[in-house]
Amino acid sequence: MSYSAPIVHRAQKREQEKQLPGIVMSFTTLAHPPARFGRRPRQIGLIELQNGRRVLGSLISDEPFIGQQVRPRMRLSHVTEEGLRVYEVAYEATVTVEIPQKFSRYILAFTGPSGVGKSTITTMLAHACSDYAAKVPILTTRAPKPGDDGEYLYTTETEFERMQKAGSIVAVTRIPSSTENRQYGYRSTDIEAIWNKGKIPLVVTEMGLLQGLARHYGRRSVLSFGLLPPGRSKRARLSQLLHRLRARGRETEDNIHDRLKNAERDLAFFGERKDLFDHIVVNEDASSLVVSLKKKVPGLSGASV
C-alpha cells in the first residue's frame, strides 16, 4: 500500500488537531514498526487529549505508564521515497519532578544581585525552618570583613585552587572587582553533610555558582529562586539596590560602584537564563516573602516562622 502525497498532506492537516496535551490511556512498543518509520522499535501511545478526543501517536517517555501526562511536540517523522518530509505530533511525557520525602538530594538556591536581600532571606528561612533546612557556608578567598556574620569560610588562593583541582569544590565563581580579585565556591562535603542530616541545603548564589550547582548535581536537584528588588524598570530596581547597599554601610563607594555594575549583569541574567529558575520573586518585604517562599518549597510549609 502506498502513501501518496495527497494522503500525506491530508494526514498532516489532521496532525494539527492533535496538538493538545493529554494523558496516556495505553501504550505499546513495536519491535518492528512499518519500514517507513525505520528499524528502531517504536513506542506508540493511545492518548486521551484535553478535549476528550482520543488519538494515536508516537510516545516519547523513558518510563511510560497509564495515566501519565503528555504534551504534544511536532517533529519530523520520516521522509518519503519522493522526498516528502512527513511531520508528526509526538507525545512527550511532561517532566514530573519527584520531590523526595526526606529531601535527601535537593538544594534550595537563592540568586540575585548584591543588596537584594539574599542573605537576609536565607538567614530568616534557615532560622525559621532550622529542623528542615540549613545554610551552606561559602568558601571564599577574600579577607574577613566586619559585617560578615558567619556565612563565609575563609581560605587562601592556593588552598582554594588545590581544593578545586581535587574536585571537592562543586561550584566556583570569580567575582571581578576593581579593588580585588576574589573567588567563591561551595564544598561538596558541606552540602552532603546537610543532606545526611535529612535537611535541605540553603545556598546564596550568583549566576556562576548557580550554573555550577546545576551542572554538578543536575538542574532538577536545585529548586531555584531568583530574587528581584522592587521596581518596575531596571533603573528603579538598580536605584533600590544602591539605596540598600548604602544603608548597609558595609561597603566603600568604590565597592558599591562595582557591585552595581555586577547587579546590572545579574538582572539581565534573569531574562537570559529563565531555564535556571523555578520561581522569580520580588523582595519587597523580607518577612512576608519568607512566608510566601515556604508555600513554594515542598516540605517547608509545615514549619512555623
Added chain:
Amino acid sequence: MQKDIFLAGSGLTRFGEWWDKSLRDLMSEAIEAALASSKLNARDIDLVVVANMLSEATNNQAHIAALASSLLPHHPPALRVEAACGSGALAIHTACAFLESGRAKTVLVLGVEKMTDASSDAISEALMGAADSELDAPSGLTFPGIFGLIAKRYMYEFGLTREQLSIVSSVHHKNATENAFAQFRHELSPEAVTASPFVSDPLRLLDCSPISDGAAACILSTTHTSGMRLAASQIASDTLSITERPTIVSFPATRMAMSQALREADIERKDIRVLETHDCFSIAAVINMEDLGFAKKGEGITIYEDLFAGRTPLFVNMGGGLKACGHPVAATGIKQLIDIGKSLKRTSARYGLAHNFGGAGATCGIHILENTNV
C-alpha cells in the same frame, strides 16, 4: 432463520506456507474437497460467495469472485465480500441472505488467502488496512500494536499477568496436535510463550496468530439437507478506529452479535458447548470469553485456565484456533464453521458457535450450528 439452511459439504486445504500453490490452486483444492464431502454435483451450486481481503495487495489479483466461478464447470454467478479477518463470517451471512430470500438454493462459500508470497513488511502494511487508514495507521501502528495497546490496558484494568496470558496459546497448540489441517501441530508450553521475543509489548511472538496460506469452502443449501443446520447468522459492527471507542478492553460488536444470535437460535448460552473464537492474538481470546458471556468482565482467562487444567465442559477452538491452526485471513471464518461441524459430530453436542471478527472487532459475525442428530 427464515429458512432451514444446512451445511451440505465442507473442505479445507491445510493451512501453512505453500510456495507451490497459487490462489487458484488453493481455491480448487478446497472446492474439490467440499464437493467430495457432499452428495452434490458441482452443477448444483447456483451461487458462489468468496471471502478475501488481500488478493490485490499480495497477489495482484482483483476480481477474485470470477476467478472462483471459473473453477466450476458451469461458471455460476459469484460475488466477493470483504470485512478483513471477519470476511469469512460475512460471506456465510451473505450466503444466508440469498438462501433465505430464495434467490439461491445452494451456495458455495469460499474463503481464501495467499499471504506468504509477500514480504512481512508488505503483509503487515496490508493487514493494517483493516484499521482506520487516517486515524490509526499514520502513527506507525500495526495490528500487533493495536492488540498490544489493548493487552496493556486490559492488564492495567484487570490485573491479568503475563504468565496467565501465556496459557492461551498453549491451550490452542495442544488442540492443534490432532488437526491434520493445522499449520502448527506441536505442543507449546506457557513458559515458551513468555520467553518468546517481544512483538508489541506486552504481546510476544507466540501470542500472535501466524501469516498463512489457505482456503476453506463450505456448501450451504436449503434443498440438500444434512445433520448440521444453521440456527443463527448474525453480524454486527463497531467504529473502525479504536480511538473512537469509549473502551478498548471489550468489543461491543461481539456482545451485540451474540445476543442477537442467541435470540435467533432461540437457545440460551448454556446450551452451547462447542465454541470457535477469534484468537488473532491471545488477549483477544480472553476478551472474547467475556464478550460472548462465558466469563465475567476481567475473568476471561479463567476459561483458559480451566481448559488448560481440563476442568470445563466447554470445547474451545478444538482445531487449534487462529494461533495454531493458522490464520489465512478470510478463510478463517469459514474454517471455523467447518470445525464446529466436526466438533459437534465428535462430541455429540447439540449446539456449536463460531465467532469471527474483523480488525479490532469492528465487524463481528456469529454463527450457531445445530447438530440435528442429537
